[in-house]
Amino acid sequence: MTHPQANAKSDSAPFMSLLRQWLDRNVLDLGRQMRISYVPPLMVYLAAGVSGLTGIVGTFFVKEYLGLSAEFLATLGFWAMLPWAFKMPVGHLVDILWRYKAWLVYLGAALIAASLLIMVNLLADMDYMRLLWPVENWYVLAALLAPVGYVIQDIVADAMTVEAVPRFDKDGQPLPEPQILAAHTTMQTLGRVAIIGGSLLVAGVNVAFFSGVETMGAAEKAAVYLSIYRWALWVPVISVLGVVLASYLRSQEEWRLAAQGYEVDDIQRLSAAGVHEAPAINWSLLGGGFGFTLFAAVMGLGGVANSEEIVFIGSLAIVLFLMWRLTMDLDSKTRKQLYGTAFVIFAFRAVPGTGAGETWWMIDDLGFDQQFISKLSLISSALTLLGMFLFRRFMAERPITYIIAALTVALTVLYLPNIALYYGLQHWTAAITGGVVDARFIALVDTALESPLGQIAMIPMLAWIAHSAPKQLKATYFAVMAAFVNLALSLSQLLTKWLNQGFVVTREVRDAATGQVMTPADYSELGWLLLVVMGLNFMMPVAAIVFAKRTLLKDPT
Numbered sequence: 001m002t003h004p005q006a007n008a009k010s011d012s013a014p015f016m017s018l019l020r021q022w023l024d025r026n027v028l029d030l031g032r033q034m035r036i037s038y039v040p041p042l043m044v045y046l047a048a049g050v051s052g053l054t055g056i057v058g059t060f061f062v063k064e065y066l067g068l069s070a071e072f073l074a075t076l077g078f079w080a081m082l083p084w085a086f087k088m089p090v091g092h093l094v095d096i097l098w099r100y101k102a103w104l105v106y107l108g109a110a111l112i113a114a115s116l117l118i119m120v121n122l123l124a125d126m127d128y129m130r131l132l133w134p135v136e137n138w139y140v141l142a143a144l145l146a147p148v149g150y151v152i153q154d155i156v157a158d159a160m161t162v163e164a165v166p167r168f169d170k171d172g173q174p175l176p177e178p179q180i181l182a183a184h185t186t187m188q189t190l191g192r193v194a195i196i197g198g199s200l201l202v203a204g205v206n207v208a209f210f211s212g213v214e215t216m217g218a219a220e221k222a223a224v225y226l227s228i229y230r231w232a233l234w235v236p237v238i239s240v241l242g243v244v245l246a247s248y249l250r251s252q253e254e255w256r257l258a259a260q261g262y263e264v265d266d267i268q269r270l271s272a273a274g275v276h277e278a279p280a281i282n283w284s285l286l287g288g289g290f291g292f293t294l295f296a297a298v299m300g301l302g303g304v305a306n307s308e309e310i311v312f313i314g315s316l317a318i319v320l321f322l323m324w325r326l327t328m329d330l331d332s333k334t335r336k337q338l339y340g341t342a343f344v345i346f347a348f349r350a351v352p353g354t355g356a357g358e359t360w361w362m363i364d365d366l367g368f369d370q371q372f373i374s375k376l377s378l379i380s381s382a383l384t385l386l387g388m389f390l391f392r393r394f395m396a397e398r399p400i401t402y403i404i405a406a407l408t409v410a411l412t413v414l415y416l417p418n419i420a421l422y423y424g425l426q427h428w429t430a431a432i433t434g435g436v437v438d439a440r441f442i443a444l445v446d447t448a449l450e451s452p453l454g455q456i457a458m459i460p461m462l463a464w465i466a467h468s469a470p471k472q473l474k475a476t477y478f479a480v481m482a483a484f485v486n487l488a489l490s491l492s493q494l495l496t497k498w499l500n501q502g503f504v505v506t507r508e509v510r511d512a513a514t515g516q517v518m519t520p521a522d523y524s525e526l527g528w529l530l531l532v533v534m535g536l537n538f539m540m541p542v543a544a545i546v547f548a549k550r551t552l553l554k555d556p557t
Helices: 004-032 036-065 070-085 087-096 098-124 126-132 135-164 177-209 218-232 234-259 264-270 283-301 307-326 332-349 356-364 370-390 392-397 400-422 425-432 439-468 471-502 526-550
Strands: 517-519
Touching (some): 036 098, 036 135, 036 218, 036 234, 036 356, 070 135, 070 307, 070 356, 070 471, 087 135, 087 283, 087 471, 098 126, 098 135, 098 218, 098 234, 126 135, 135 177, 135 234, 177 218, 177 370, 218 234, 283 307, 307 471, 332 400, 332 471, 332 526, 356 526, 370 439, 400 425, 400 439, 400 526, 425 439, 471 526
16 A cells, blocks of 8 residues: 555655756756856846845935925936936947946946935935035935936946857857857846846845834934945945956956967957947937937926926937838838837836825835835845746747736736725734734735736847847847837836826925924825826726737738
8 A cells, every 4th residue: 555655755756856847947057057257247237236225215215304295206207217218329339439348337336326425425414415405406416326327337238248258169169159149148137137136135135224123213214224325335336346357357368369379360359359349430329319418408407397298209209210210121011010019018118106105105104114115125026036937938938919918917906905005905804814914914915926027027028129120230229129118117207297296195294403394294195096007007008009909010911
C-alpha cells in the first residue's frame, strides 16, 4: 500500500521541476548572460531607480510645510514631465557630443545634486532659505531641476547600452547577428531590472527609516526627512561612477587589443569606441527643438494665461509633424497601423489621476503614515519585478491593442477599492472580521494586485517603438515616438489639473508662525473626483481602441 506522504511528494515533483525550469529560463539565465560591460549603463539606470528614495518624503514635506494646492501640484507635474518630451533635440545633441558623454552625465548629476541640496537646505534651515527666496519657489526649482538631469542621463544611458554589447569576440572575429540581437535584448531587460531593483531597494530603506514614525514629533520627523535627502546625494554619485567604470573598461580593452598587435584603426573598429559614429548635424531638429524649449520656458516664467495648454499643443504639433515626415516612405497599410497603435497607446497613457488630494486624504482620514506608504511602495516594486517575468509570454503573444484593453479593464476593477475606502468599506469589513480587514489590509491587497500591471503596460510600448522603427532611422524614430508617448503623460497632468479645478480638495494648512488655520481640510468632493477619474481611465482607452479598430486598424476586406 502506497503511503499518502509518498503520493504527495510524487504529485509535487512535476510542479517543482516545472518551477525550477521556469526560474532557470526566465531569471537565472539573465544572470548567466550578464557581462562586465553591461555594468556602466546599468549603474546609470540604477541611479534612476534609486531616485525614488525622496518620493515619500517629498509628499509629506509638501503637505506639512507648504501651502501648495492640488491644482498647483498637478500643474507642476506637467512642467516636470515636459523635459521628457524634448528627448529629440537632446538625443541628437548627445549623438553629436558622444565623445564627451562623460561630461553630459556629470552635467545631469550636477543638476540632480543641486535639486537635492536645495531640499537638504530647506529642511536644515528653512528660515534662512526663506530670507533668500520664498520656500515654495525653492521647492518648485528643485522639482524642475531633477527631471532635466535625469533626462540627460537617461539618453546617455540608452546609447551606452549599444556600446556595452560586444560585436566581436576576443579574437577579433565578428559575432553572429542573432547572438548580438539576443545580447541587446538581455541588456534592455537588465536595464528594466536595474530601475525597478533600485526602486525596490529604496522602498526597503524607507521602511527602515520610518520605523516608529507614529511616535515621532515634528522635529524628529524633520530629522528623518533631512537624513533621507542626505543619503539621496549618493544617487548622482552612482551614475558618475558608472561612466568612470565605462572609461576604465574601454581603456582596458584597448590595451588588450594593443598587446595583441592591433593598430589604432583596428582597435577603434573592434572596441566600443567604434560602435557610435557622430551623425551629421541636423540643424532644423536642433534649432526647432531648442527654440521650442526656450518658448516653453518663456511661457512658463512669463505667467501667460493657459501657458501649459499652449505649450502642450505646440509640442504635440511638432511631434506629429515629425511623425508624419518619418512615415512618409511607409506603405499606406503599415502607416495606418502605426498611427492606430500610437493613438491607442497615447490614450492609455493620457488618462488622468486624482492628484495629491487622494494621498492627503489617505494620510489624514485613513491614518496612512510614512512607514506604511513605504511598505506599499516596497510591495509594488517587488511585485512589479516579478510581473516582468510572469507576463513575458502574455506580452509577446498578444497584439498591443488586446494588451491595452485587458489592462484597462483590470485597472478599472482594481480602482474600485479606492472608491470603496472613501465611502467607508473598511468600517464594515473590520467589524465583521474582528479588525483584520481594515483600510490598511485593503490597500495592501489592492497594491499587490495592481502593481505588476504598470510595468506590463510599459514593456510592450517600448517593444512596439523599437519594432516599428525603420533600420536607417532607428535612433531618430525612437526619439520621436518616445516623445509622442511622453507627451501623453503631460496631457495626463493637464487633465488632472482641470479635474482639480472642478473638484476642489484641500488639506489643512496652518500659518508657520501663529499656528492659525489658513485653509481647512475639505475632502467632500474627493468621492466624485475618484468616480470621474475611474470613468475616464476606462472610457478613454476603450474609445480609442474602438475608434482605431474601425478606422486606422480596420482589416481591408
